[in-house]
Amino acid sequence: MIKVNGRDKEWEENITVDLLLEKCKYTFPLIMVKVNGKYISKEKYKDTLIMNGDDVQVIHSIAGG
Amino acid sequence: MVEGNKENQKLLISFEFEPGKVEKGYTDRRLYINLSENKIEEKSIDREVKETFTGGRGYGIWYLWDAVSSKTKWNDPENEIIFCTGPICGVTQYSGTGKTHVVTLSPETGTVNDNNVGGYLAPFLKFSGWDLLEIQGKAKEDVVIFIDGNKGKVIIEEVQGLNSDTYLLIEKLTERYADDEKDKRNLSIVSSGRGAENTNLGILNVTWYDVRRRKVRIKQAGRGGTGSVFRDKKILAIVIKYAGVNAGSNNAAYPELITEAGRRLTKEILGLDHVQNGMREIGTVNLLDHMQNYHCLPVHNFKFGSHPDAFKIGNKVWHRRMTQNQAGDSCWMGCAMRCSHAVDEFELITGPLKGEKVLVDGPEYETTAGFGGNCGCFDPDFILEANFYCDNYGIDTIGVSTTMAFLMECYENNILNKEITEGLELNFGNKKAALELIHQMAEGKGFGKIAGLGIRQIKKILVEKYGADAKFLQDIGMECKGMEFSEYVTKESLAQQGGYGIANKGPQHDESWLIFMDQVNNQIPTFEDKAEALHYFPLFRTWFSIVGLCKLPWNDIEPEDNKKKYHGMEAAKVPEHVENYCWLFEGVTGKHISPEELILQSERVHNLQRLFNLKMGFGTRKHDIIPYRAMGPVTVEEYESREELYNQQLQEIIHFDIKNKTTEEKVKALRDYREEQYQKLCDAVYKRRGWDSNGVPTLENIKKLKIDFPEVVELVKKYQS
Ligand code: SF4
Numbered sequence: 001m002i003k004v005n006g007r008d009k010e011w012e013e014n015i016t017v018d019l020l021l022e023k024c025k026y027t028f029p030l031i032m033v034k035v036n037g038k039y040i041s042k043e044k045y046k047d048t049l050i051m052n053g054d055d056v057q058v059i060h061s062i063a064g065g
Numbered sequence: 066m067v068e069g070n071k072e073n074q075k076l077l078i079s080f081e082f083e084p085g086k087v088e089k090g091y092t093d094r095r096l097y098i099n100l101s102e103n104k105i106e107e108k109s110i111d112r113e114v115k116e117t118f119t120g121g122r123g124y125g126i127w128y129l130w131d132a133v134s135s136k137t138k139w140n141d142p143e144n145e146i147i148f149c150t151g152p153i154c155g156v157t158q159y160s161g162t163g164k165t166h167v168v169t170l171s172p173e174t175g176t177v178n179d180n181n182v183g184g185y186l187a188p189f190l191k192f193s194g195w196d197l198l199e200i201q202g203k204a205k206e207d208v209v210i211f212i213d214g215n216k217g218k219v220i221i222e223e224v225q226g227l228n229s230d231t232y233l234l235i236e237k238l239t240e241r242y243a244d245d246e247k248d249k250r251n252l253s254i255v256s257s258g259r260g261a262e263n264t265n266l267g268i269l270n271v272t273w274y275d276v277r278r279r280k281v282r283i284k285q286a287g288r289g290g291t292g293s294v295f296r297d298k299k300i301l302a303i304v305i306k307y308a309g310v311n312a313g314s315n316n317a318a319y320p321e322l323i324t325e326a327g328r329r330l331t332k333e334i335l336g337l338d339h340v341q342n343g344m345r346e347i348g349t350v351n352l353l354d355h356m357q358n359y360h361c362l363p364v365h366n367f368k369f370g371s372h373p374d375a376f377k378i379g380n381k382v383w384h385r386r387m388t389q390n391q392a393g394d395s396c397w398m399g400c401a402m403r404c405s406h407a408v409d410e411f412e413l414i415t416g417p418l419k420g421e422k423v424l425v426d427g428p429e430y431e432t433t434a435g436f437g438g439n440c441g442c443f444d445p446d447f448i449l450e451a452n453f454y455c456d457n458y459g460i461d462t463i464g465v466s467t468t469m470a471f472l473m474e475c476y477e478n479n480i481l482n483k484e485i486t487e488g489l490e491l492n493f494g495n496k497k498a499a500l501e502l503i504h505q506m507a508e509g510k511g512f513g514k515i516a517g518l519g520i521r522q523i524k525k526i527l528v529e530k531y532g533a534d535a536k537f538l539q540d541i542g543m544e545c546k547g548m549e550f551s552e553y554v555t556k557e558s559l560a561q562q563g564g565y566g567i568a569n570k571g572p573q574h575d576e577s578w579l580i581f582m583d584q585v586n587n588q589i590p591t592f593e594d595k596a597e598a599l600h601y602f603p604l605f606r607t608w609f610s611i612v613g614l615c616k617l618p619w620n621d622i623e624p625e626d627n628k629k630k631y632h633g634m635e636a637a638k639v640p641e642h643v644e645n646y647c648w649l650f651e652g653v654t655g656k657h658i659s660p661e662e663l664i665l666q667s668e669r670v671h672n673l674q675r676l677f678n679l680k681m682g683f684g685t686r687k688h689d690i691i692p693y694r695a696m697g698p699v700t701v702e703e704y705e706s707r708e709e710l711y712n713q714q715l716q717e718i719i720h721f722d723i724k725n726k727t728t729e730e731k732v733k734a735l736r737d738y739r740e741e742q743y744q745k746l747c748d749a750v751y752k753r754r755g756w757d758s759n760g761v762p763t764l765e766n767i768k769k770l771k772i773d774f775p776e777v778v779e780l781v782k783k784y785q786s
Contacts, residue, residue: 005587026585027358030341032628039629059588059636061628062355062581063342063620065430065553065574 003055011052017045020056030061075223077208080105084217085194085307090152090315090653091120095128096195096219098210100298101142101202105219110196117771121151122179122610123670124197125168126677129177132201135680139172139290140297148190148198148255148303152654154613155188156399157312158320158327159649160334161615163188163397165271171289171570172265173464173519174547176681177674178570180286181610183396183405184271185253189214189307192314204299211242214307229301230258231270232423232457235281239274242304250274254281255303257292258459263509264517266464267292270456273396282405283426284396287461288573289548290519296459310398318655326645326652327399334401334622342621344404345392347383349430349617354380356434360707361554361580363439365493366470367543367694368703370554374443378433382445402618411449415500418457428452428462434552435466440473441493451503458507463573464519465506467549469499471520471542480533486512520544540693546571546683555695558584559739560595563746566691567599567760569674575616576603588633596749598634605638607667612650618642669770672755672762673777679761680780686760689747697739701728704735711735759784 002011004024015023017033017040033040034057040048050056085092093115097106110124118127125147132145149166156162165187171178190198193214200210207227211220228234235254243249254272261267269286286292317323338344343351356362357379360370376382383406387393392403408425428448436451437443455462469491475481476491483490489498489512505513515523520542527533543550548571555561560583565572579598582588589595609616620639628636643660650658658666678684698704704711705728714735715721721734751758755766761784767773 005585006590007587025358028355057586059586059628060581061341061623062352063617063623064352064578064580065349065551 002050002053005056005058011050015050017048017050017056020050021045021058024058026058026060028060028062032059032061033057034059073225073227077221077223078103078105079221080219082107082194082217082219085192085214087191087194087314087316089318089655090154091115092191092194092196094195095124095197095199096212098198098200098219098221099202100200100204100208100221100300103221105221108199118670118673119152119611119666120196121149121154121613122166122168122607123666123673125149125166125179126177126670126674128197128199129168129170130673130677130680133170135682137170139170139175139294142202144170144294145199145201146291146294146298147200148186149613150187150191150196151611151613153649155191155310155315156317156323156649156653157310157314158323158399159645160327160330160400160402161397161618162613163400164609164613164615165190165286166610166613167269167286167291169291169294170681171291171548172293173290173521174571174683176546176683177677178289178291179610179674180269180288180291181575181615182269182271182286183284183615184273185397186255186271186305187613188310188314188397189253189305192310193305193307198303200298200300203297207299207301209238209301210303212303212305214305215309224301227301228259229256229262229296229459230457231256231283231459232418234302235270235272235283238302238304239272239281242306246279248308249281250276251306251308253305255295256301256459257295258457258507260455260458260460260507260517261292261296263514264460264506265290265293265519265522266461266468266506266517267294267296267459268456268461269295270459275394277394278409278424280424282394282396282407282424283456284405285456285461287463289570290461290464292459315653317653319652322648322652326648330618330622330642330645331401333624334618337625338402338622341623344402344617344621346389347380347387348393348404348406348427350383350428350433351380352430353378353383353433356553359581359585360557362434363470363552363554365441366439366474366541367550367554368474368700369706370556372438372441372443375438377443378437378445378448383428383433386445386449397615400615400618402622404617404621408449411453413450413453415450416454416504423453425449425453426456431552432462432466435463435470436499439466439470439552440499442496442499444496447496447500450500454500454503454507458503460503460506463551464549465503467543467552468516468520468523469502472516472523474541475527475533475538480527480531480538485531519547520549521547540699543692543694544572545691546688548572550695553578553580555580556697559742559746560589560598562691562695562743563595563599563750564603565695566689566743567747567750568603569671569678572691576606582634582637588637592745592749593753594634595746596753599750600753601634601638601664604664604667604671607671608646608663611666611670665770669772672767672770673772675756675762676767676777676780679784684760685784686747686758689760691743693736693740696743697735698732701732704728704732757785
């Protein structure tokens with residue numbers, strides 16, 4: 001199990017940040033990802049593996065109405 | 066007058082005044098007009114009012130409070146329509162400083178309403194010498210109010226036989242009042258249209274002159290029926306003329322602070338807008354794709370949050386349709402955000418201007434989502450036609466589209482039928498019927514007479530006259546306090562449900578927009594977190610309206626490292642922009658202000674507005690109730706459209722055993738839970754705001770805010786348990 005934005009989510013083996021965003025349907029272009037509090041730059045989404053028990057934050061920078 | 070026909074014009078009154086003297090952002094005087102008595106006066110703004118309410122909407126609400134009694138109705142002569150400027154209004158070195166804020170009693174809600182609108186009106190008004198324009202009474206025939214800010218003259222003329230619709234009227238008035246082409250940029254006109262006369266959904270259009278296109282452009286004061294008040298007072302138009310705006314027009318105390326704040330923001334906009342929100346490319350409609358992708362786009366009267374056809378009205382479409390000139394246009398001088406866009410040469414296929422090629426201002430996100438998603442008409446040409454005619458007729462695209470979506474659901478549920486609609490087949494997606502209904506509403510004809518009343522009154526008619534199920538209509542009629550919801554699906558964001566329901570004027574997102582912070586980012590998980598957000602953000606946003614600002618440059622652009630430097634709610638505040646605002650306020654007025662003092666200034670105005678609701682017989686807990694459609698799935702169809710999500714919530718959050726349960730049983734279990742959550746949210750928000758459990762500001766709070774005027778204290782005492 002991992003946490004994504006504070007909510008439980010099943011962990012899958014070999015899941016990267018990139019794949020997680022796709023699974024969660026996080027399509028918004030302006031997001032900031034932190035894994036266990038550590039900022040992950042966009043170029044590293046493909047190679048950063050998420051481990052079981054990780055705490056992932058995906059913050060959408062949207063102003064809205 | 067307008068067409069040179071002297072018989073059709075009659076001078077009612079003229080008035081001379083000392084042209085503008087702005088000192089540190091203020092003129093300290095207001096222009097008072099009484100149309101019943103043909104009276105024009107200069108009135109001062111008391112020092113105490115200035116100290117307490119700061120300016121703009123703060124002044125507007127205070128003077129309206131003074132002008133009306135608890136019995137006053139929106140169409141009584143004593144109701145006022147007040148155009149407000151603010152101390153920062155008109156600054157040309159910082160983006161988004163041209164907004165006019167308008168205050169009046171609303172025909173939709175029966176209580177105080179506020180709007181903000183772009184265009185050149187407020188800066189011209191202030192530089193002419195007036196912090197406020199306050200109009201009371203009613204004229205007998207249509208009038209044009211002309212204010213010449215350079216010559217120091219106000220003229221009110223009676224004008225007969227002119228069509229009030231905006232599109233042609235503003236062109237005529239511009240030709241009439243501008244000395245030459247160059248002088249057109251010195252005019253700003255307020256107008257409305259016949260839709261405002263025949264519905265409760267009237268808007269004001271405020272102009273600015275597009276030098277590049279040589280065309281008059283418009284922005285709208287849209288919500289709550291302000292335009293209906295305007296036309297009820299028989300104001301055809303207000304024309305203001307002022308030449309000579311420059312960087313020193315506000316006589317600012319410390320111009321260097323303003324310049325520094327402006328430099329910082331402009332650099333961000335120019336360097337980052339194209340990778341952030343693309344406001345310069347397509348404006349607010351950039352939200353469309355994101356709302357669709359995150360299930361927040363209202364579809365079929367807010368039943369669903371997305372639709373497979375949404376791409377037909379998505380961002381790429383508007384990139385193609387909006388005229389691209391590298392960036393959009395500024396609705397006030399010096400705004401680098403340039404989020405005002407237009408579609409040129411759009412050929413109309415219906416209505417009185419059928420066949421004409423016109424300029425359509427916008428469309429904004431709300432219009433696109435309302436007519437496109439909510440009414441199920443995923444067609445950009447339809448949206449443009451509906452947008453144009455609503456503006457032209459002076460009716461609110463949000464109010465009209467949300468009302469229409471409600472009517473469509475009623476039609477599809479056989480609550481309405483062709484007999485009642487006089488032949489209109491109001492199914493979702495029927496563009497022809499939707500356009501016909503807009504024309505009928507504007508003309509006050511056919512079924513349009515009923516549609517133009519707005520959802521609250523329509524529900525009553527459907528129940529009383531046609532035996533409709535009142536409870537179902539309450540569930541699906543997306544209004545609160547009498548105002549229609551703006552265009553976001555809030556089912557999965559409790560904070561935004563409160564943002565809509567507890568908002569002072571009704572469910573318009575300009576008080577707070579917390580959907581992503583809550584639903585997606587999950588940054589405010591507890592009731593206390595949500596209450597904190599529903600304390601801070603409505604107050605912060607209120608501040609724009611008391612000093613004369615546009616909200617967009619606050620968070621539709623942000624410093625590149627904002628989210629790295631700050632976290633959670635702090636990041637959402639955009640601290641460096643808050644600092645800019647403190648510099649701006651100090652730069653103009655000379656008074657140092659901290660971010661906390663800024664919130665305090667707003668808190669006084671926001672609480673007075675809540676108390677104003679109370680004075681008019683609203684403003685308690687029961688008036689903050691929202692229809693269940695805003696909280697969760699009303700119908701089996703809705704539940705089943707996101708069954709996986711709802712089943713999961715029932716099991717994991719509520720620990721409800723879904724085995725062998727019918728969908729109806731699951732709908733009920735979810736509903737019981739969500740309604741309870743909403744009440745708990747109200748408890749938390751009221752507590753955080755210093756209100757009692759009935760939602761009434763406590764005596765202690767109003768004393769702390771120094772708004773404990775005798776009339777206010779007396780009112781609050783009546784509600785103390
Ligand atoms: S951000 Fe847009 S709406 Fe606001 S002042 Fe600038 S151009 Fe006008």
